[in-house]
Amino acid sequence: xxxxxxxxxxxxxxxxxxxxxxxxxxxxxxxxxxxxxxxxxxxxxxxxxxxxxxxxxxxxxxxxxxxxxxxxxxxxxxxxxxxxxxxxxxxxxxxxxxxxxxxxxxxxxxxxxxxxxxxxxxxxxxxxxxxxxxxxxxxxxxxxxxxxxxxxxxxxxxxxxxxxx
Amino acid sequence: xxxxxxxxxxxxxxxxxxxxxxxxxxxxxxxxxxxxxxxxxxxxxxxxxxxxxxxxxxxxxxxxxxxxxxxxxxxxxxxxxxxxxxxxxxxxxxxxxxxxxxxxxxxxxxxxxxxxxxxxxxxxxxxxxxxxxxxxxxxxxxxxxxxxxxxxxxxxxxxxxxxxxxxxxxxxxxxxxxxxxxxxxxxxxxxxxxxxxxxxxxxxxxxxxxxxxxxxxxxxxxxxxxxxxxxxxxxxxxxxxxxxxxxxxxxxxxxxxxxxxxxxxxxxxxxxxxxxxxxxxxxxxxxxxxxxxxxxxxxxxxxxxxxxxxxxxxxxxxxxxxxxxxxxxxxxxxxxxxxxxxxxxxxxxxxxxxxxxxxxxxxxxxxxxxxxxxxxxxxxxxxxxxxxxxxxxxxxxxxxxxxxxxxxxxxxxxxxxxxxxxxxxxxxxxxxxxxxxxxxxxxxxxxxxxxxxxxxxxxxxxxxxxxxxxxxxxxxxxxxxxxxxxxxxxxxxxxxxxxxxxxxxxxxxxxxxxxxxxxxxxxxxxxxxxxxxxxxxxxxxxxxxxxxxxxxxxxxxxxxxxxxxxxxxxxxxxxxxxxxxxxxxxxxxxxxxxxxxxxxxxxxxxxxxxxxxxxxxxxxxxxxxxxxxxxxxxxxxxxxxxxxxxxxxxxxxxxxxxxxxxxxxxxxxxxxxxxxxxxxxxxxxxxxxxxxxxxxxxxxxxxxxxxxxxxxxxxxxxxxxxxxxxxxxxxxxxxxxxxxxxxxx
Numbered sequence: 001x002x003x004x005x006x007x008x009x010x011x012x013x014x015x016x017x018x019x020x021x022x023x024x025x026x027x028x029x030x031x032x033x034x035x036x037x038x039x040x041x042x043x044x045x046x047x048x049x050x051x052x053x054x055x056x057x058x059x060x061x062x063x064x065x066x067x068x069x070x071x072x073x074x075x076x077x078x079x080x081x082x083x084x085x086x087x088x089x090x091x092x093x094x095x096x097x098x099x100x101x102x103x104x105x106x107x108x109x110x111x112x113x114x115x116x117x118x119x120x121x122x123x124x125x126x127x128x129x130x131x132x133x134x135x136x137x138x139x140x141x142x143x144x145x146x147x148x149x150x151x152x153x154x155x156x157x158x159x160x161x162x163x164x165x
Numbered sequence: 166x167x168x169x170x171x172x173x174x175x176x177x178x179x180x181x182x183x184x185x186x187x188x189x190x191x192x193x194x195x196x197x198x199x200x201x202x203x204x205x206x207x208x209x210x211x212x213x214x215x216x217x218x219x220x221x222x223x224x225x226x227x228x229x230x231x232x233x234x235x236x237x238x239x240x241x242x243x244x245x246x247x248x249x250x251x252x253x254x255x256x257x258x259x260x261x262x263x264x265x266x267x268x269x270x271x272x273x274x275x276x277x278x279x280x281x282x283x284x285x286x287x288x289x290x291x292x293x294x295x296x297x298x299x300x301x302x303x304x305x306x307x308x309x310x311x312x313x314x315x316x317x318x319x320x321x322x323x324x325x326x327x328x329x330x331x332x333x334x335x336x337x338x339x340x341x342x343x344x345x346x347x348x349x350x351x352x353x354x355x356x357x358x359x360x361x362x363x364x365x366x367x368x369x370x371x372x373x374x375x376x377x378x379x380x381x382x383x384x385x386x387x388x389x390x391x392x393x394x395x396x397x398x399x400x401x402x403x404x405x406x407x408x409x410x411x412x413x414x415x416x417x418x419x420x421x422x423x424x425x426x427x428x429x430x431x432x433x434x435x436x437x438x439x440x441x442x443x444x445x446x447x448x449x450x451x452x453x454x455x456x457x458x459x460x461x462x463x464x465x466x467x468x469x470x471x472x473x474x475x476x477x478x479x480x481x482x483x484x485x486x487x488x489x490x491x492x493x494x495x496x497x498x499x500x501x502x503x504x505x506x507x508x509x510x511x512x513x514x515x516x517x518x519x520x521x522x523x524x525x526x527x528x529x530x531x532x533x534x535x536x537x538x539x540x541x542x543x544x545x546x547x548x549x550x551x552x553x554x555x556x557x558x559x560x561x562x563x564x565x566x567x568x569x570x571x572x573x574x575x576x577x578x579x580x581x582x583x584x585x586x587x588x589x590x591x592x593x594x595x596x597x598x599x600x601x602x603x604x605x606x607x608x609x610x611x612x613x614x615x616x617x618x619x620x621x622x623x624x625x626x627x628x629x630x631x632x633x634x635x636x637x638x639x640x641x642x643x644x645x646x647x648x649x650x651x652x653x654x655x656x657x658x659x660x661x662x663x664x665x666x667x668x669x670x671x672x673x674x675x676x677x678x679x680x681x682x683x684x685x686x687x688x689x690x691x692x693x694x695x696x697x698x699x700x701x702x703x704x705x706x707x708x709x710x711x712x713x714x715x716x717x718x719x720x721x722x723x724x725x726x727x728x729x730x731x732x733x734x735x736x737x738x739x740x741x742x743x744x745x746x747x748x749x750x751x752x753x754x755x756x757x758x759x760x761x762x763x764x765x766x767x768x769x770x771x772x773x774x775x776x777x778x779x780x781x782x783x784x785x786x787x788x789x790x791x792x793x794x795x796x797x798x799x800x801x802x803x804x805x806x807x808x809x810x811x812x813x814x815x816x817x818x819x820x821x822x823x824x825x826x827x828x829x830x831x832x833x834x835x836x837x838x839x840x841x842x843x844x845x846x847x848x849x850x851x852x853x854x855x856x857x858x859x860x861x862x863x864x865x866x867x868x869x870x871x872x873x874x875x876x877x878x879x880x881x882x883x884x885x886x887x888x889x890x891x892x893x894x895x896x897x898x899x900x901x902x903x904x905x906x907x908x909x910x
Contacts, residue, residue, distance in 0.1 A: 023438040032385040033378030037508050038590040042840040045508055074378035089376045093806055096814055097241025097558030098375035099509045124848045133508045134241060134558045135817025137851040
């Protein structure tokens with residue numbers, strides 16, 4: 001048994017130490033946002049935030065997570081009370097199938113937490129580990145810019161404070 | 166319509182030289198084709214033709230709740246939202262007041278496959294007309310009750326309203342059997358100038374859950390008591406399982422069962438990561454005999470055009486084929502096998518209870534896949550239910566149907582337990598049916614007037630659909646102890662076509678000859694991928710048009726317009742050129758080039774023209790799409806933002822196919838099995854800007870636009886590279902190395 005803090009809550013997890021975080025999030029905690037895309041750290045679909053940094057949960061074993069704080073997309077907000085980045089992705093309609101989007105959003109969130117006003121070049125560089133097959137890239141870039149703007153103009157929501165490092 | 170004269174499809178029998186008319190397509194391919202025997206008039210609109218009852222499409226309950234039904238599957242294109250707009254508009258109810266139920270063999274009409282950009286044309290048209298006719302029935306009922314002429318009544322917000330203010334809600338008016346009537350051939354559709362919901366960029370209904378971690382995909386289903394399965398696929402096509410100590414694997418922690426049926430091997434565990442670990446153990450324990458003989462990766466042109474047997478069809482013969490102009494050129498273009506590359510590997514959940522099988526799947530065709538799975542399990546189709554549940558975008562026939570079959574086969578061995586099968590990345594890349602390799606040979610001449618005098622086009626290709634079909638299309642069924650044979654491949658008939666999709670030019674040439682060399686043997690597993698043959702055929706035709714424009718000394722846009730009679734085609738070409746700032750005699754900045762391309766998908770669906778600015782690094786050969794401007798005419802637009810999203814995506818995805826993508830293999834095995842070995846476009850290659858300009862055609866039929874951008878985007882990019890470098894590249898993908906080699910040559 002180990003304790004894992006996810007979205008501000010402590011969970012007792014019974015998993016082998018080599019279990020990747022992704023399977024604990026999906027299988028034990030029934031969270032949907034982090035997605036299995038490759039299990040190889042090649043596509044970014046499984047990205048979550050650990051202690052403020054974007055992490056590929058499919059290749060991060062539980063043994064490395066003792067005492068760390070994990071934030072998933074569910075921890076940022078809800079449909080009725082979306083966080084700025086969730087609002088931005090809705091407003092830009094930045095998805096087709098949307099399978100890659102949760103991972104994209106978490107890396108963008110981590111970027112915006114440490115750099116609230118990234119340039120287009122910085123956003124592209126940051127999202128380099130992420131694949132989108134539908135070709136929704138233009139909208140994703142616009143949504144991250146919009147999220148930056150929304151975070152700037154609105155007070156940080158409690159969810160954002162919670163996931164801050 | 167400027168449809169070219171199309172000859173009867175003819176099969177040139179090898180050796181005999183005899184021409185016989187051949188129409189022998191099974192109904193299994195019905196959804197990738199449209200040329201069926203002409204139905205008796207009058208034809209009902211869209212899919213009403215096959216499912217004519219209004220309540221197959223629209224249901225209104227006594228409490229006033231409204232449901233629209235579609236047999237098509239939402240694949241991330243956003244049409245679920247578009248269908249809701251159509252129904253809301255024609256019923257005169259608020260958008261949010263109704264819901265849409267998608268493909269489910271228990272609930273919806275059989276609309277075959279969600280493919281070929283047909284969803285709006287088939288299902289959207291059915292819902293449009295069914296909703297309009299339902300509204301008229303409600304008005305007629307209200308007229309009776311209010312004792313007023315129907316024409317004095319209007320509808321608003323889910324009610325019929327009389328001039329004196331009396332109001333009857335749809336819920337009050339509807340009677341049990343009111344909508345259980347056959348549709349009429351024509352409907353009283355609303356005047357497009359009065360539309361409130363159709364034509365609006367309504368936000369997609371599925372996006373909120375997708376950006377907040379809601380249940381959105383089959384991968385997110387968690388049924389009580391669900392177990393996790395992994396399949397161990399053979400290392401190569403046709404490999405046989407010689408031995409495997411399954412007992413040792415079954416002793417691993419939390420492993421529920423190892424299921425073996427011939428060469429089909431799967432492991433089931435209580436928790437997902439235990440299944441992952443058990444799969445590794447099973448893989449180490451399995452000993453295979455491999456026999457596959459794959460063609461030579463670098464010899465594809467010869468394999469396609471000379472080594473594989475072909476059945477030849479002359480699909481266009483216009484004028485005097487031997488006529489020649491003054492200047493003649495010829496060129497050969499090739500396309501490798503390419504992967505759908507879904508970001509989420511295929512997944513399915515199945516449950517077998519009391520002789521009934523339920524499968525939650527991201528298949529594109531719940532009915533045909535149900536038939537195939539029922540055949541595989543020797544069950545009556547009525548005992549099998551398939552429920553479409555979204556997966557990752559598929560862009561054609563990926564591993565979805567196979568994963569559904571895997572889940573069903575395993576679930577049968579574990580009665581009662583919901584079984585979730587998740588493919589691995591390597592399985593999706595290694596076992597999905599790829600977009601087929603193709604070759605085209607073109608020859609044309611320019612006359613004194615600078616126009617094309619004669620045109621010859623030949624395409625070599627496998628079929629572009631090996632969808633189920635029967636059980637033999639499913640990997641699990643092929644691998645069982647009593648296997649089902651892969652069904653013989655068949656060419657998909659024109660006018661939509663498969664390998665010959667868009668092989669017939671839309672341009673008007675006095676002499677034209679087009680041959681389809683259909684290759685029945687499939688050394689690599691293939692099937693339908695977004696655009697089918699149109700991707701390569703449009704790439705070939707539109708690249709060659711630029712080569713001919715250069716020969717004629719004419720601007721490429723002007724050259725196209727000289728040969729294009731279709732007024733709607735001319736409109737999109739002119740629109741894209743104008744919005745791009747294209748002009749005769751233009752000169753791109755150093756290291757850059759401008760490219761243009763146009764097609765009407767299948768010569769009968771949406772029109773799309775794309776102008777591109779491309780940058781080529783002469784030192785490295787790296788090509789980058791800088792900006793693209795597209796114009797599209799998809800008929801009546803339902804959701805302009807959805808259409809724009811599709812075209813933007815088509816341009817980016819086609820750019821990825823065109824610059825980077827090629828399935829690789831050695832003599833035995835597929836070797837492109839993940840994102841390292843099958844690289845696709847990443848953010849560093851995303852263009853600076855994509856502009857999509859829609860030419861709306863209010864009141865015109867929906868044309869379907871999911872695939873219209875693939876071919877023009879490829880050719881526009883290739884033409885931009887040629888313009889930037891002075892070199893013409895004709896073999897896909899247009900890799901950095903190929904461009905560099907061409908520059909250095």
